[in-house]
Amino acid sequence: MSHQANRAVVHCCVAGCLAAAMAMPLQAAVLDEIVVTAQKREQDIQDVGISISAFTGEQMETLGIGASSDIAAFVPGVHTSGALAGQNKQFTIRGVTQADFNDIVEAPNAVYLDEGYIAVAQAQTFALFDIERVEILKGPQGTLFGRNATGGLVQYLSRKPTFDAVEGYADVTYGQFDANSDPNSLRFEGAVGGPLSDRVAGRVALMYNDQDPWLKNLYDPNGPYAFGAATIGTGPTNDPGEGSGADLADDETTALRGILQFDARDDLRFTFSGNWAQSDVSTAPYQAKPVSPVYNGSNPDPNVQLSQGELINVIDIDPTDSRRSICADGSDCGSDQDNNGFPDDFDGDNITDTARVTNTFALSPGTDFFGYRDADGDDTTFNSDFAFKDQGNIDTWGVALRIEHDINDNLQLTAISDFKDYEKLLFLDVDGGPANQSVNYAAVDATSFTQELRLNGTADQMRWVAGLYYLNIDNTSDNGLKFPVNSVVPDAPFDLGSDADLETDSYSLFGQVEYDLREDLTLIVGGRLIQEEKDYTFAQNLYFTADSSQIHQGTPVPLGPVPGANPGDPASAYSDDSSDTLWAGKVQLDWRLNDDWLLYAGINRGVKAGSFNAQLYGGLAVPVSAIPYDEEKLLAYEAGFKSTWLNGTTRFNGSIFYYDYADYQAFLFTGVGGVVINADATNVGMELELQTSPIEGLDIMLSGSWFNAEVEDVPLRVDGPIVRDVEPTYAPEMQFAGLVRYEWPALGGFASVQGDFSYSDEFYYNLRNFDADQFDSYTLVNAVFGWRTDDGQWRGNLGIHNLTDERAGNQGFNLATLCGCNEVSYQPPRWYGLTLKYSF
Numbered sequence: 145m146s147h148q149a150n151r152a153v154v155h156c157c158v159a160g161c162l163a164a165a166m167a168m169p170l171q172a173a174v175l176d177e178i179v180v181t182a183q184k185r186e187q188d189i190q191d192v193g194i195s196i197s198a199f200t201g202e203q204m205e206t207l208g209i210g211a212s213s214d215i216a217a218f219v220p221g222v223h224t225s226g227a228l229a230g231q232n233k234q235f236t237i238r239g240v241t242q243a244d245f246n247d248i249v250e251a252p253n254a255v256y257l258d259e260g261y262i263a264v265a266q267a268q269t270f271a272l273f274d275i276e277r278v279e280i281l282k283g284p285q286g287t288l289f290g291r292n293a294t295g296g297l298v299q300y301l302s303r304k305p306t307f308d309a310v311e312g313y314a315d316v317t318y319g320q321f322d323a324n325s326d327p328n329s330l331r332f333e334g335a336v337g338g339p340l341s342d343r344v345a346g347r348v349a350l351m352y353n354d355q356d357p358w359l360k361n362l363y364d365p366n367g368p369y370a371f372g373a374a375t376i377g378t379g380p381t382n383d384p385g386e387g388s389g390a391d392l393a394d395d396e397t398t399a400l401r402g403i404l405q406f407d408a409r410d411d412l413r414f415t416f417s418g419n420w421a422q423s424d425v426s427t428a429p430y431q432a433k434p435v436s437p438v439y440n441g442s443n444p445d446p447n448v449q450l451s452q453g454e455l456i457n458v459i460d461i462d463p464t465d466s467r468r469s470i471c472a473d474g475s476d477c478g479s480d481q482d483n484n485g486f487p488d489d490f491d492g493d494n495i496t497d498t499a500r501v502t503n504t505f506a507l508s509p510g511t512d513f514f515g516y517r518d519a520d521g522d523d524t525t526f527n528s529d530f531a532f533k534d535q536g537n538i539d540t541w542g543v544a545l546r547i548e549h550d551i552n553d554n555l556q557l558t559a560i561s562d563f564k565d566y567e568k569l570l571f572l573d574v575d576g577g578p579a580n581q582s583v584n585y586a587a588v589d590a591t592s593f594t595q596e597l598r599l600n601g602t603a604d605q606m607r608w609v610a611g612l613y614y615l616n617i618d619n620t621s622d623n624g625l626k627f628p629v630n631s632v633v634p635d636a637p638f639d640l641g642s643d644a645d646l647e648t649d650s651y652s653l654f655g656q657v658e659y660d661l662r663e664d665l666t667l668i669v670g671g672r673l674i675q676e677e678k679d680y681t682f683a684q685n686l687y688f689t690a691d692s693s694q695i696h697q698g699t700p701v702p703l704g705p706v707p708g709a710n711p712g713d714p715a716s717a718y719s720d721d722s723s724d725t726l727w728a729g730k731v732q733l734d735w736r737l738n739d740d741w742l743l744y745a746g747i748n749r750g751v752k753a754g755s756f757n758a759q760l761y762g763g764l765a766v767p768v769s770a771i772p773y774d775e776e777k778l779l780a781y782e783a784g785f786k787s788t789w790l791n792g793t794t795r796f797n798g799s800i801f802y803y804d805y806a807d808y809q810a811f812l813f814t815g816v817g818g819v820v821i822n823a824d825a826t827n828v829g830m831e832l833e834l835q836t837s838p839i840e841g842l843d844i845m846l847s848g849s850w851f852n853a854e855v856e857d858v859p860l861r862v863d864g865p866i867v868r869d870v871e872p873t874y875a876p877e878m879q880f881a882g883l884v885r886y887e888w889p890a891l892g893g894f895a896s897v898q899g900d901f902s903y904s905d906e907f908y909y910n911l912r913n914f915d916a917d918q919f920d921s922y923t924l925v926n927a928v929f930g931w932r933t934d935d936g937q938w939r940g941n942l943g944i945h946n947l948t949d950e951r952a953g954n955q956g957f958n959l960a961t962l963c964g965c966n967e968v969s970y971q972p973p974r975w976y977g978l979t980l981k982y983s984f
Contacts, residue, residue, distance in 0.1 A: 182281055183656070184288050184609050185600055190786045193668070193734045193744030195799045195831060197222075197280040201303065204272060205315070206928060207900065208945055208977075210331065210353070212255070212270050212300065217902040217924060218881050219280055220849035221831055222296075225874035225909075228570050228586065229393075229428040229969035230954050231536065232266035237282055238801070239827050239853035239875035240295025240778075243909075244811040244820055246758050247568075247588035247621040248646045252776070252809065254289055254297040258417060260544050260562030261291050263592035263617045267540070267566050268298075270421060271399050274335045274349035276303045282831075283801065284750030284780050286728025287656050287670035291615060294750035294778045302417070303335065305345035305405050310338030312984055319977025322949060323524040325391060327356030329977070343407045348400075355395040357533070358972060359429045360525040363389030363578055367527075382529065382580050384628035385692035390533040392429035392526075393972070398422050411550040420541040424534040425570070430967040431526045432576030434461045434512040435916045437469040437960040439477050454866055455814075458914040458960040463510035468964055479513055480961065513964035514579035522951045524973055527578045530628060535693055536570035554603065560596045569695070574625070574816070574959060576967035581633065582816075583626040584760075585695050590619040610655035617648040625762055625816065628692045639687040639695055640703070644758035649677040656730070666734040668746070674726040676753045682771070683717040684761040703761055718771060726751045726775060745783035752776045752809065760817030770862050773820050779804045794836040803827035803853075810872065812911050814861045816962050821862070825872070827853035841887045848880040860912055870913040876905035876921070891931065893938075898928040909956040909968075916966055919953025924971070941979040949974040 180189045182196055189196060197219045199209070209215055213233040216222045226233035227245030234241070235253040242252050242265070251265035262268055272278075278300045285293040314334040321327045330353070337347025365383040399421035406414040441453025453472070469477040508515045518526055542564035549557040569587045598611030621644045627636035656670030685700035732746025754775040759766045784799030805825035812821050829851025836844050853875055857867045871877075883900040903923045910917035925947040932939040946952075956968040 180279055182279060183658075184598065185607070190742060190788060190795070191736075193732060193742065193746070193784065193786075195221075195282040195782075195784060197282075198277055200277050201275040204275065204278070205979075205981075206898065206930075206941070208926065208928075208943055210272060212268060212272055212298075214272075215278060215280065215298075218900070220847050220879035220881055221282060221829070221851070222280060223874050223876060223879070223904065223907070226269070226955055227266065227428075228536075228572055228955075229430045230269075230971070231425055231428055231570055232269050232586075233955075234265050234268045235296075235298055236872075236874045237280075237296035238803070238829060238849075239851055239872045240803075241872060241874050242809050242811055242820065243813075243873050244818065245586060246623050246642075246644070247586065247590065248619050248644050248758055249755070249820070250292050250617075250752075252292055252752050253295040254285070254291050254293040256289070256297065256299040257419075257542075258300070258302050258544060258562075259546070259560050259596070260542065260564065261592065261594050261615065262564065263615070264566050264588065264590050264619065266568075266586070266588075267590075270540070271351055271353060271397050271423075272300070273333045273351035273399060274303050274347075274401065276301045282799075283782055284728065284730075284748040284778055286748070286750045287654060287672055287730045288609065291613075291650070292752045294752045294776060302401060302403065303337075303347065303349070304415070305337040305339075305347035305403055307339045307342075307345050307407075310336065310984075312336030312338075313981060315979065315981040317977050317979040319943075319975050321356075321358040321972060322974035322976070323358040324360040325356070325358075327358045327391075327393075329353070329355040329975070337403075345405045347403045349402075351397070351399045353395060353397045355393070357391035357394040357426060357429075358524060359392040359431070361389050361391050361531050362519075362525055362527045363529055363531065365389070365529070367578070381630055382578075383630060384530050384580050384583075385532075387532050388529050388692075390426060390531045392426045392528075392531050394426045394533060396424045396534070413546075413548045415546040415548075416544070417546075418541070418543045421539070423536075423538040425536045425538070426533055427528075427531045427535050428570060428572035428969070430528075430572055430576045430969050431518055431522065432512065432516065432528075432963070432965040432967055433521070433916075434510060434517050434964055435459065435958075435960045435966050436461045436465060436467065436964070437477070439469060440472050441477075442471055442473055442475075454860060454864060455961065456860065456866065458916045458958055458966070460916045461510055461964075466509045468513055469961075479964070511964075512575070512577060512579075514575070514577065514581070516577040516579065516965075518577075522968070522970055526576075528573050528576060529578050529580050530571070530573035530583050530692070532571070532693065536568070538568040538570070540564070540566050554601055556600045558596075558598050558600070560594070562592075562594045564592045566590045566592075571626075572967070574967065575963040575965055577963070577965065579963070580628060580631050581963060582631065583628060583692075585622075585624055585626055585639075587622040587695060588619065590617065590621075592617045605660040607658045608656065611653075613650075613652040613654065615648065615650040615652075617646070619646045619648075620644070621646070621758060622696060623758060623760065624695070625760055626689065626692070626695065629690055637688070637690050637692075639689045640761040641685045641687055641696055641700065642758050642760050643683050643685055643696075643700075644756075645681045646756065647679045650753070651675045664736045666736075668730065668732040668734065670730040672728045674728070674751070674753070676722070676724045676726060678722045678753075678755065680721065680756045681717050681719045682756065682758050718768070720756060720772060722754065722772070724753060724775060726753060740788040742786040743783075744785075746781075748778075748780040748782070750778040750780065754809075755820075757819040759819050763815040763817030764861055766819055766862055770819055770821070773809060774807045774822050776809045776822070777806045778808075790836075790838075793838065794834070796832075796834050798830065798832045800830045801828070808855060810855050810858065810911055812858065812862065813958065814912075816959065819862060821858070823855050823858050825853065825855045827851055829853075843883070843885045845881075845883040847882070848878070850878050851875075852877065855911070858911055868913070870911055871908055873908050873911055876907040878905040879903060893931055893933040896928075896930040896932075898930070899925070901925045904952070907953075909953075910958045912958075914958065916960070917956065917958050919956065919968075922950050922952040923948070924950055924952055937983055939979075939981040939983070943975075943977050943979065945975040945977070946971070946973060
């Protein structure tokens, strides 16, 4: 973007975008022409009847956005869900999400990188660097972006090489978290690109991030909370292995991208790109809070099956309460951690007298089943045994080829081939505390290949696009429970693996036509026909793995057949396949009242294919009928307006919507694992966005969203007798965001001051909406003080993120019946940083 341009063409935002001029000089207006490609062609964003947000790379740098999911904080109606305490995140758009942590799952909100689909839901988290822009489209986008875009989509576009001159930049940020151990962070980002010949140009970009852990671990293997094999007399120590008790939330990531563009002719262009990234991270930075399960039955007899009835709630434990769970009559219902129907667990009523003597703290008031309570609550210290530095790793790479051929002035052919490879192994301490109980691991080895072929055409009164799309996903997921060496669980160490293989082939035919009924009235009609084929194999196996950093060592031992397996099947595996014909469509009217006003209204039908569950072994029983689940179908009704005011200095946009879901795919987590179920759902909501530059140098952005979403007839367990209408997870009812920025000439260049905020209402992290499974509302405030030279060659910023040091909820899991605790994670504490950037 030229700093001398009088008319800036900015790829920017509408819904919730913050400060379109954050990196602009005073003479460049923030509300000049804004271009997006939401309909597979370039358009002024005010001419597109879709609720869109977009950010330029410069804006994301100013906001301190370093990971793909960070933008959610600045776009009302968009949030994040996921697993592993934020090491894996995925988007929630207008309450649409699926929080299953198994990597065979595809998300209902599609994410694209340079028009290549990211097929693994938990792969939506990655480092951002050298990005041209990101676009967030709300509502079903199944016509043109057909892959699982029922809720919406997020598209990241990298900076391309130029043929004008060699250009590049180097950007260094050093900062420190306001936490007990004063952890530091260092990030370097750089790129260089330009012409290699008259018809060939290239660009290479590099990013390195090194973050110290900011969650301080107080673990002592000989301390008062140690509880493992030694506690009950079956081993010499509680410790799960060398290096345990490490501080958490460290991250070391290196990423590289290269792009080569070849203009064979004026009408024929080839763009080849490749990317690689590697991350080493700690055990997931969860903390624990003690909770009490609540049942609707009576106190059980320890010698007969439990009679306490159904689990109907989980509450934050009272500091004076020593009950492991609460019966309807107020008595102690005990614990049944292995889900066998008897209160006979190793830390329950039937442990030996000797163990009870050494485990008197297990019944301490206000604690979990092991007597532990985090001393500072949600602050940045905790106590966890299974906590290791650099234990997890994520490795990704991909290549893509884009071919563009201008057949004539009115017809263009585009072909996009994309291959991605994704591998990871991540761990989390299930109880989130010092008890050596159990660990969850998540491993995946997946590849995806997509091929899109499309034609874009124009006529006197018509614009159209049509194409073919193919997708192949080959996904092997190894998710399971690890019981480490010296675990309190008898016969440890071992792994209980849920091993799944899913191959997907999807074929699509799509098209969309925009026809001008009048000069001011346009009819838009689109559709996509999809044929989806899946082959699935699932087995639950026992592995005798001694190393806490490894999984699945030795020969697997089948754990009795998986429900639905053929009798005598030596692999004890469940296998199935599916073949479905699906469709998505769109009908919309755009009415251009004048140059400053656009009204639009339409109906969209979105669809997401059904698939299969891979539940953890040891959780609540799952019948074979619950392993497959059906496609979800969404009818979305939406109307909105886009308006420009005060001689182009102000924009005010808004939208209202109503969603009617059939068989919404919702993740039901119970016990120690979960499955995706189908349930009908509805949602009604609205969004408003205001952008204004009332005087030279001053930019103000305000935006907000509200919706009321309900998932109907959700059982409290699979096939359970109690059903409820609930709110979807990770879906705050209200969100607001705002920014004020002022820039003025100073010291031979331009100085600036900026403040922004984002507010999120409270939200649940478990579909059952139990009382303890909710994060409080929060407001995050950031501030930036900057200076740049007149030509923009040098730039420096002093930034403060999370200025008020808010403990904003991130992700959580209800494990009340396993450990008398919930594991919860929070966004990082206050951070101070200095950024220096040189561009050439």
